[in-house]
Amino acid sequence: MHQLAFGIEKSNLPFIWVVRNRPVGEGQMNDIILSGYEKRVSKRGLVLRDWAPQLRILAHSSVRGFLTHYGWSSIIEALKYGRALILFSGGNSDQGLNARLLHGKKVGLEIERNEVDGLFTSDLVAATIRRVMVEPEGEVFKANAQAMREIFGNEELSNNYLNEFTRFIEEFSPSACHC
Template sequence: MGLEQSGFSFFWVLKKQNTSSSSDSFESESKRGMVWRTWAPQIRILAHKSVGGFFTHCGWSSVIEGLQVGCPLIMLPFQNEQFLIAGRMEEKKVGVKVDKNKLDGKFTRDSVAKALRLVMSKEEGKTYRRQAEGMSKIFGNKELNQKYIDEFVDYMEIHKPVVKV
């Protein structure tokens, strides 16, 4: 409902499992978006010029894919390392976390809509959009990433750990 309330069009990829009549109802009633229930080419979608932000749970692979194409993040972490990743990305100003209610730890449709508007349309959101675009020069640089992997492998070859049993 927060996606709808934000006023933006959206493409929401939602796993088919755990469907409920309420999510099916939303899907058929949405005026602004599309809910997709099968695999989708995430990087191709995020790279499209009409995409203004990436609403993500902050799994590392998803964050990398978003930043490869310079897409600012609207972050809703749910578990484990997602909170750490979201915190670090917020420090880097490439996106914002959706505020949660301090009493019960839940997010609301208002907090989702507010975070989306902040990143995608507000004057202060320019910082997030600019920073995410800048990150694409690092995350999207295949040669640089290959160099880092090669250097890491070389380091591991030289400094092989010794395991004594």
């Protein structure tokens, strides 16, 4: 997490970072933010503890990208607002598949890891953030994420899919079957 923090700082871009401290032992919390970090980034970054209104933040017009652990709910929320993705693996089982899908669709870019030990450096974090957010290469990610907004941000389409699925389930439920 320290490499992630330093990478966000090294990117020299404005940010909001939501940090949830994890329990390390009985009654103890592990503060993943090193002393002095918040003061160093205070001119361009905001560190929020425990909870933040993610949808309200993503909906704001000044937000252009989203560094995420790429769980499916976060992906849907980001694409609902057309936000390009910077992908940071937390190690859950579906994340590798999600990363391949998002990279293939050119809506997100995964932070590279060292082939030997699977770790990443703050330099790789900063470079990936900058590639998506400010480098010319990132324009395709932002454009494709905006295009995905037409699907993920369309409530009528989502409701139609949900209604069709509900009808399908009702038609094939055991009570509807005359077997």
